[in-house]
Amino acid sequence: MQRYKRLPIYCLLPMVLVSAPVFSADGKLIGTAGLTQIEGAGGGGLVPWATLSGYDSEDQISASSAVTVVDVDDYRLNAFGMSASFYDRAEISLSHQRFDLKSLGGTIRQNIVGMKYRLYGDVVYSELPQISIGLQHKQLSDTAVAEALGADDDQGTDIYLAATKVHLGAIGGYNAVWNLTARATKANEMGLLGFGGTQNSDYELQLEASAGILFSRNLAVGVEYRQKPDNLGLGEDDWVDAFVSYIPSKSVSITAATANLGAIAGAPGQSGFYLSLNAQLW
Amino acid sequence: MRLLIVILLFGLTTACVTSSQSLYAELGGEDKVDEVVENFITEIEFDPMMYDYFKDSDIGRFREKFTEHFCMLTGGPCEYTGDTMEQVHTGMEISEANFNHAVDLLISAMNKANIPHRLQNRVLATMAPLRGSIIYI
Numbered sequence: 001m002q003r004y005k006r007l008p009i010y011c012l013l014p015m016v017l018v019s020a021p022v023f024s025a026d027g028k029l030i031g032t033a034g035l036t037q038i039e040g041a042g043g044g045g046l047v048p049w050a051t052l053s054g055y056d057s058e059d060q061i062s063a064s065s066a067v068t069v070v071d072v073d074d075y076r077l078n079a080f081g082m083s084a085s086f087y088d089r090a091e092i093s094l095s096h097q098r099f100d101l102k103s104l105g106g107t108i109r110q111n112i113v114g115m116k117y118r119l120y121g122d123v124v125y126s127e128l129p130q131i132s133i134g135l136q137h138k139q140l141s142d143t144a145v146a147e148a149l150g151a152d153d154d155q156g157t158d159i160y161l162a163a164t165k166v167h168l169g170a171i172g173g174y175n176a177v178w179n180l181t182a183r184a185t186k187a188n189e190m191g192l193l194g195f196g197g198t199q200n201s202d203y204e205l206q207l208e209a210s211a212g213i214l215f216s217r218n219l220a221v222g223v224e225y226r227q228k229p230d231n232l233g234l235g236e237d238d239w240v241d242a243f244v245s246y247i248p249s250k251s252v253s254i255t256a257a258t259a260n261l262g263a264i265a266g267a268p269g270q271s272g273f274y275l276s277l278n279a280q281l282w
Numbered sequence: 283m284r285l286l287i288v289i290l291l292f293g294l295t296t297a298c299v300t301s302s303q304s305l306y307a308e309l310g311g312e313d314k315v316d317e318v319v320e321n322f323i324t325e326i327e328f329d330p331m332m333y334d335y336f337k338d339s340d341i342g343r344f345r346e347k348f349t350e351h352f353c354m355l356t357g358g359p360c361e362y363t364g365d366t367m368e369q370v371h372t373g374m375e376i377s378e379a380n381f382n383h384a385v386d387l388l389i390s391a392m393n394k395a396n397i398p399h400r401l402q403n404r405v406l407a408t409m410a411p412l413r414g415s416i417i418y419i
């Protein structure tokens with residue numbers, strides 16, 4: 001029981017990079033589709049954004065996939081996601097996460113189905129930010145750890161509202177992007193440790209934020225922050241990461257980040273790297 | 283993480299040293315703008331999607347009006363004597379994808395004229411607000 005104090009984690013990072021220009025053959029500006037976050041939604045690395053996962057414009061459909069590894073002191077997360085976005089309006093995503101307990105041994109798997117709907121705006125062109133609402137339904141396949149730690153449930157649904165804006169040439173001529181997300185959740189360590197727990201069984205509102213600068217059409221640098229609840233009383237920490245994304249074209253991007261995930265399941269100071277490869281299939 | 287912050291601060295600092303010259307002057311004035319417009323017209327001519335829109339247009343007039351318009355947007359010493367964006371583009375059924383593609387060609391035209399990335403972004407920032415009066419009208 002005691003050993004289960006440490007658990008999972010991971011996640012981290014990056015975000016999309018919104019770069020500016022380069023609107024290419026179709027669709028949107030390069031970088032405005034950007035990344036697939038750790039739970040499968042279009043976004044940054046750790047945080048879901050108001051942007052959709054693909055480069056589709058109002059007349060197009062796109063499909064993307066992403067592979068992500070987050071490796072910290074005592075844990076490693078592998079995430080594989082697929083998503084489709086429709087007419088720059090809605091996105092559906094599927095993600096499979098595999099969380100390895102490196103020091104304790106064992107694996108926790110989780111599946112996430114996500115949906116996102118753009119309510120307002122265009123991340124680059126509207127005066128106000130682009131705003132989207134989304135949900136992520138999570139189901140644990142391996143529930144033993146969550147149960148042992150005292151989680152209430154092995155499944156849960158997060159609901160979030162996100163606002164994202166790109167400012168062309170805003171910082172010394174470089175394009176800047178920011179994102180703010182408010183998420184109602186019961187998830188412990190993103191759901192890997194179950195939902196709700198001995199200290200709290202209700203939804204709590206958490207804030208998440210990202211900010212970045214595009215140093216060229218292909219290179220973005222930024223930071224992310226993700227607040228988390230502590231339903232299990234294990235001192236669950238907020239997550240922070242700093243990332244660099246390289247976006248050679250609209251079909252591929254690669255993101256590397258350093259992530260500081262704090263205490264996970266009682267194992268303090270979990271930090272390490274995040275690496276993610278995103279591909280737009282069409 | 284610390285490096286990141288330094289980079290972000292550096293970005294902010296350079297933002298503050300931007301000169302008070304007009305963007306038009308920073309680009310290099312009339313000669314540079316002419317070069318960009320000429321490159322842009324060449325891009326359009328060799329691009330099937332865009333050429334389709336321009337095949338019946340008077341390119342001489344487009345060159346003159348687009349140059350004036352570019353000059354005006356970037357704070358140069360010109361008066362725009364063409365029609366409004368709505369008047370020009372109404373009925374063309376320009377989609378969001380067409381618009382983004384045109385911006386892509388303009389970026390390519392600026393690249394070929396060696397306009398620095400940061401100035402390119404500022405040019406695009408002057409055009410972004412016009413999108414609503416160009417697409418889907």
Ligand code: HEM
Binds near residue numbers: 336374376380382
């Ligand atoms: C920020 C984007 C754009 C700006 C600033 C812009 C500006 C202009 C200007 C200043 C003119 C000349 C007006 C006149 O002759 O009085 C013009 C003409 C024209 N524009 Fe645009 N335009 C933009 C986007 C587009 C796009 C996306 C398309 C098509 C895909 C397009 C198609 C045309 C055509 C075909 C003409 C020539 C019309 C004629 O023959 O009379 N424009 N535009």
